[in-house]
Amino acid sequence: MYSRSEKNSRRKIDRAWEELISQGFILQFRKREGRNFLFTYVYSLESYDKQDILGILEEAKQSDYHFYHRSIRNKDERTLQSYLNIFSTFLSNDDLKEVKVWLEKNESLTKVDQSDNENSNDQSAHSKNEDLSNVQNEQSIVESSWGSSNRLTKERLTSEKRETEDRDTKKIDTQGNEEKSFSSNPLSEIVTQTFLTAEAIDLIAENSKNVNVVKETIDLMYQAKKYVQDHLDGFPIVAEYFDKQTYLLLQRFYFKKHTKKIHSLKGYFYNMARNHWLEMAEMSLHQGHYPNKTKYLARCQELYQKLKQEV
Incomplete structure (x- = not known):
């Protein structure tokens, strides 16, 4: 959708996707396969009701898929x-009761203490009017088109391609241009969505003078990733598969920033980021099965040479 939509920006597509998630038109699932995650999405022209939800959850479970949402990515959030x-x-509240029974019986839920439960219950009383989806983004939708009366079948579940969240995938709110300090504006209020992990964002914050520098650094990561994908004919780089490598990239950059005299920090980081995403693209190609794999690998080598000459 990102690459084929000429009139709609990435932000508009993300916003529309998130709205469909929050209104029950799209359900997301994933399962672990080795070191990676396999994602699938089911969607309907009518919002899924209680019976649809319970049926889909049950059939997803039989294929080892778990319901996915960006707000429950980590174990302690589930x-x-x-x-x-x-x-x-x-x-509705009545329908939620039956879904709650299914979840308690079938999902591996993290226990919270009573005080946490009380606070959560107060919050849930108003959840109908709140935006709680925080959908994963930069996702490529696989070939799934179950209607509201159809169930998620094992045959379709096992035919997905590895996709993401490149969405993940998350984005950063870069509208403000004010010089803001971390003390007066917590980072959680500034960085609304990004494919970077919390650890990576913290590392950037620790090495940045103000909020604008954080935004600028994350924006350069996006620009570098888009540059590589564009030069590889739109080959998708699933950013969340490479959280560890991306964190190490940031560590290397800040080490060099503090130990070397660098003429242009922005240019230096941008070049590092482009090489990083190119390496991740080549790693993806070697690890997976892709149509035109040979062509993509050849384009990788061409881009390596191009980046080397630019430096």
């Missing part, structure tokens, strides 16, 4: 209340 907050945006 609490019962987190799930209920998601479903409450399009299911």
